Amino acid sequence: MVQLRYFASLREALGTGEEQVELPDTITTVAQLNAWLQTRGADWQEALGDPRLHTAVNQSVVKPDAHIHDGDEIAWFPPVTGG
């Protein structure tokens, strides 16, 4: 199982902030997980296909080719706007 988290405008577009999913064996990277989630429907494809999104694995920002493992927390979010 992996923990998925979505924040801000992405959370609103998807209608959920977090979920747990069982990873298929074929999915080993952040990019593959993103593509797999996009197959859920048009809303997911549009929201998670946004090239401006950032991804974090276990609370550190990573690149799309980053590997993921069972038990990881993977988060997607739009560019940050704090301060």
Next chain:
Amino acid sequence: MILVQQADFDPGLELEQLRKRCAGRAGAVVSFTGLVRDLNDGAAVSQLALEHYPGMTEKALEEIAAHAIAHWELIDAVIIHRVGPLAPNDRIVFVAAACEHRKNAFRACEYMIDTLKTDAPFWKQEDTPTGKRWVSDRNIRQT
């Protein structure tokens, strides 16, 4: 010291506590306080909501402060960021750097607020006359 909190903070109190923690070693304290404006990107803002990524936020702020302390040889650093609902003129963020000399204190303070704006997972949502809208990074203007 890193704090992420809903509650307001007192910049005077924070500066006094920082001064006491440095106990004679600091020759300079530089601080920055960020406030909520009532106008952004051409629209009146009646309220702001700050969302963040609990856990990652604190980690990101700790890294920013640790880098500033190491790079500019600070004696101590403070970053406080509020989350939740905020109104115009509310304090939103506080950054302070204590150092032997003023130049490094100024530079470290600027580094911390600039880096916080690009690296820490906070997101602003504004209430405007036409509804709620997420602030996009391209709309950010320097405070």
